[in-house]
Amino acid sequence: MLKNIQTFLACEAEYEDAEIVLFGVPFDGTTSFRPGTRFGPSAIRNESFGIETYSPYCDKDMTEYDFFDGGDLDLPFGNTERVLDMIQEYTAQILNDGKRFVMLGGEHLITLGAVRAVVERYPDVHIIHLDAHTDLRTDYLGETLSHSTVIKQVWNLVGDGRIHQFGIRSGEKYEFAFAKNHTNLHKYDLKGFSETINQLKDKPLYFTLDLDVLDPSVFCGTGTPEGGGISFKELMEAVLQLHQLNIVGCDINELSPHYDQSGSSTAIACKITREILLQITK
Numbered sequence: 001m002l003k004n005i006q007t008f009l010a011c012e013a014e015y016e017d018a019e020i021v022l023f024g025v026p027f028d029g030t031t032s033f034r035p036g037t038r039f040g041p042s043a044i045r046n047e048s049f050g051i052e053t054y055s056p057y058c059d060k061d062m063t064e065y066d067f068f069d070g071g072d073l074d075l076p077f078g079n080t081e082r083v084l085d086m087i088q089e090y091t092a093q094i095l096n097d098g099k100r101f102v103m104l105g106g107e108h109l110i111t112l113g114a115v116r117a118v119v120e121r122y123p124d125v126h127i128i129h130l131d132a133h134t135d136l137r138t139d140y141l142g143e144t145l146s147h148s149t150v151i152k153q154v155w156n157l158v159g160d161g162r163i164h165q166f167g168i169r170s171g172e173k174y175e176f177a178f179a180k181n182h183t184n185l186h187k188y189d190l191k192g193f194s195e196t197i198n199q200l201k202d203k204p205l206y207f208t209l210d211l212d213v214l215d216p217s218v219f220c221g222t223g224t225p226e227g228g229g230i231s232f233k234e235l236m237e238a239v240l241q242l243h244q245l246n247i248v249g250c251d252i253n254e255l256s257p258h259y260d261q262s263g264s265s266t267a268i269a270c271k272i273t274r275e276i277l278l279q280i281t282k
Helices: 037-050 080-095 110-121 150-158 173-182 193-199 230-240 264-280
Strands: 020-025 067-072 100-106 124-129 163-168 184-187 204-210 245-254
Touching: 020 037, 020 080, 020 264, 037 067, 037 100, 037 245, 037 264, 080 100, 080 110, 080 245, 100 110, 100 264, 110 150, 110 204, 110 245, 124 150, 150 163, 163 173, 173 184, 204 264, 230 264, 245 264
Parallel strands: 020 067, 020 100, 100 245, 124 163, 124 204, 163 184, 204 245
Antiparallel strands: none
C-alpha cells in the first residue's frame, strides 16, 4: 500500500536508501517587502506532478535514483533563531548520515541554518550564490537576522574569498564596497560562472539559488522582484554545470507562488528543482 503523503516528483525512496534528501522550510518571518514564501515548498511539490521524471537537458530520469522527501519542517512562529537551529539540526543529521540535501524555501535566511551545519562538517566549503540582491547588509531595521543580511551572516562563518555571487543588481552602496574586498561578486549576470566552476571542482560546495535572480518578466512570483535579471535559459545553463562540483548541500528559495496567478513562476521553480536534483547525483 502506498503512503498517502505528497512528495516531490519521484522522491519516494526510504531515508536509509536515499542519496539525496529533499525537504522544505516554509518560513518567511523576516521578509522585508511582500510575504508569502512560506507557501513555496508545498506549491513546488504540487506542481511537480505536472512535469516528467525524465530530463532531456541531462538525459537522466528521476526514477533512476533514490531521492527521499522529508516533507516540511514544523516551525514555530515568531522565533527566528529557533527556526535556524532546527534547520541546522536537521541538515547536520543528513550530513552525518553521509547524505546530501536540497532545501526548498521559504525566504533566503534559511540558508544560514544549513550553512552552519555544513561548515561544521566541511570547514573549507565554498558558497555559490545566485541572486538579484547582495544580501550583505549588516542589519535590516536593526535586525541582524534577515533575508537581506543572510550572505553577510554566512561570510561571518566562512570568511574572505569563499563566497561567489552572480546576478547581483541591487543593494546598498556599502554592500557593494564590502563585496569588493571580501566576496567574489559578479554584477548583473552570470559572466565568469564557468570559470568559477573550474576553480572549485576539488572543493566542497554549497549552492544557494534565490529565484529572484531571474528577470521578473520570466519569474514574477517573488516578494522582491528586481528588473534586469537573467533568463531561464541562462539559469538552466548554469545549473547544468553543477555536476562538475562536489555539492554537499543546496537550497532553492524566495518563490511566493500567489504573486503569479498564471502559475508560471511555480512551474519554473519546479523544473529547476528537478534539474538540480539530477545534477548533484553521483
